[in-house]
Amino acid sequence: MAARHSRKINSGSRGVVSSVGAGFISLDGQIHTPRSLVIPAMELIQILQGVATVLVALLAGSMLFFSFVMAPLIFIKLDIDVAGKFVRAVFPWYYLLILILAAVGALTLVAFAPLNAGLMALIAASTAYCRQYLMPRINEYRDRSRAGEAGTTEIFDKLHRRSEVLNGLQLLAVMAVLLHLAFVQFS
Template sequence: MIEPLALLVCATLFGGMILYSFGFAPFVFSTQEAAQAGRMLRAAFPRYYLFVLLCAAAAALLLVPLAPLRAAALGLVALSTIYTRQVLMVQINAARDAQLSGNEAARRRFGLLHGASVVLNIVQIVVAGWVIVGFL
């Protein structure tokens, strides 16, 4: 019973990450003014990261007896999500706020931090996909 449950949790993680990253976020920016879209996504990101953290941790725990390497990979997704949610997101928001208040140096910092979060998110999606493919 653990294997189907682990697959479902990991598939939920993968699907949720794909939907948020390539569906919801672009939709918000295409339907809202930039300032409103930014506020909406800033409010949504903590919930998104909590979703990723909980799904990755649950799938990792379920997979420990079945596939320790894949469990460890999902454990790293969970740990990196804690960092992203508690540290990187705070830094991104501070840089964006500084940029919006006229600090041009903050524009570059925001770009670098945001780019790092995007790359990390893509790596996490790839890891979740790799775990799912391991069930085939």
């Protein structure tokens, strides 16, 4: 027979049999829950820490791989015009992946590591800014610069530098979160 975890509720009334999650409320007001379904808070924190570590590691790996392997290879191996078109096609997906991993990572961290959750939320927010605002402007000014419009090359360079700085800051933040998760035992 399965062990039961129970506690008394509303001891003044008789109660009715009613389902509550995976347990039930008996006529005497007891809530009965199978002990195997009760997850202690400490175990939940450990599960969340494991999930968060995997998400943050995936985020760091994705950012490092794209920044230091894919982007340079694209421009080394492909003609400059083809490389530019390819990068334009890839960047929205890159930013979407970063946004999702950072946002879900922030949600898993908020219960036990609020500072890390805040850093991940900042990564997600700055990625949304890059994807929705900065990237379209970079593309626009790149096109205008290639068409020979005066003053647009400087604007393109400024916007492109901003995206590089943001990407570098995001990478530093995600590495800080990953190192913190790897070396700190949360309780």
